[in-house]
Amino acid sequence: AQSVTQPDIHITVSEGASLELRCNYSYGATPYLFWYVQSPGQGLQLLLKYFSGDTLVQGIKGFEAEFKRSQSSFNLRKPSVHWSDAAEYFCAVEGGRRALTFGSGTRLQVQP
């Protein structure tokens, strides 16, 4: 069975600071990996995805993520956080089943 762990429930960073959100997955083969962002009361917006190829993927809004097979990780990064980035971030994996398995999310708070 596939699973996703997001170890950080809540993270607070100052505006302009760098950000890294952690994601670890469990799946026997190479999965498809995703990061989604959700604002309060809204659906999920795709930030970026990894299917194959280059392990460093670029997404929207200045986000990037790196797939590390040896660590079963797909951490999300942003060099300089903006106040509008405050939201809930979900890592997801698509493995043997066609549907996504999500982590429990990381809530990002941005301090002025």
Next chain:
Amino acid sequence: DTGVSQDPRHKITKRGQNVTFRCDPISEHNRLYWYRQTLGQGPEFLTYFQNEAQLEKSRLLSNRFSAERPKGSFSTLEIQRTEQGDSAMYLCASSRRESEAFFGQGTRLTVV
């Protein structure tokens, strides 16, 4: 707007009543998914359609839940004899084969 559309956005119902939600996917997407999200958690997979065929159902989908996609276009999710534990955000997503899923804004169900 050519995104995934869900209706209604909010539904308040009394315990024991039946409710039905509708999802209109992106028109060229043949895959459609339903997820449920409770407060503070990531979305959990409920069911998946490829065209009109329901190919997978989660154990979360009790016999009070039924989903249809009669012509391979829109889908409905019905909950019979609602319980307070059914209160959640119900998310619909659609995708093409081997591509990322796009989510709707969700239907928030409150059972009182």
